[in-house]
Amino acid sequence: MHFYIHLTILTMNKIEHIGIAVKNLTKSIDIYQRLLDADCYKTELVASEHVNTAFFKTGENKVELLEATSPESAIAKFIEKKGEGIHHIAFAVDDIIEEMERLRKEGFVLLNEQPKKGADNKMVCFVHPKDTSGVLIELCQEIKWV
Numbered sequence: 001m002h003f004y005i006h007l008t009i010l011t012m013n014k015i016e017h018i019g020i021a022v023k024n025l026t027k028s029i030d031i032y033q034r035l036l037d038a039d040c041y042k043t044e045l046v047a048s049e050h051v052n053t054a055f056f057k058t059g060e061n062k063v064e065l066l067e068a069t070s071p072e073s074a075i076a077k078f079i080e081k082k083g084e085g086i087h088h089i090a091f092a093v094d095d096i097i098e099e100m101e102r103l104r105k106e107g108f109v110l111l112n113e114q115p116k117k118g119a120d121n122k123m124v125c126f127v128h129p130k131d132t133s134g135v136l137i138e139l140c141q142e143i144k145w146v
Contacts, residue, residue, distance in 0.1 A: 011099050012091040016122075016140045017055070017062035021078050021087040025067035029054050032063065044119045051075050053119045064090075064119065088126070090138035096123050099139055103127060115141070 022028040029040050033056075042055045050073030054065040066087060068076035078087055093099045096115045103110065109128040118124035118140065127137040 011102060012093055012139075014092050015061070016090040016092040016138075017064045017120075018086060019064045019066055019088040019090060019138070020085065021075050021082075022065050022067050022084050023079060025052050025054055025065060028065050028067070032056055032065065036063070042120065045069070046117075046119050048117070049073065049075075051119075055120055088136040088138050090124075090140045093139050093141050096125060096139050096141035100125050107131070115139075117143075 020028075025043075029043075032054075033039060036056050036058045038056050038058050040054045040056055042053075044053050044055075045051075046053060047069075050068060050070035052067045052069055054067075056063045056065075066075045068079065070076065075087065100110055100115070108131045111126040111128055115123040115125050118138075121143050122140040123143055124141075125139045127139070129136045
């Protein structure tokens with residue numbers, strides 16, 4: 001009797017975080033600290049995206065709050081159009097370049113040609129929501145420093 005083991009490389013390993021667009025980061029940090037009964041473990045300015053972020057961890061899950069620092073930012077435009085709320089769902093990937101290529105071959109439209117530096121020590125890429133039932137999807141790969 002022979003047994004065959006089929007190894008599958010996970011492309012999207014897990015939900016890395018849920019991004020929530022907010023008007024006022026300070027006020028929202030207070031709300032989420034009380035809601036989650038957890039402290040904000042990190043705040044970070046991502047100047048290239050015109051956004052301030054705050055991160056919370058609850059169990060294995062993370063929540064990212066996003067506040068626009070400019071009226072031209074994607075977060076400001078999102079809030080203007082839809083109001084505060086869930087902005088994106090981020091998935092952890094092992095190889096963001098490989099995953100971007102896989103998604104392109106599957107016909108998905110990516111919002112950036114190459115991964116870019118995001119918050120929380122990640123390289124990121126976004127998938128257009130028109131291809132994902134209206135949900136903005138973010139791919140995240142941890143930056144490993146050598």
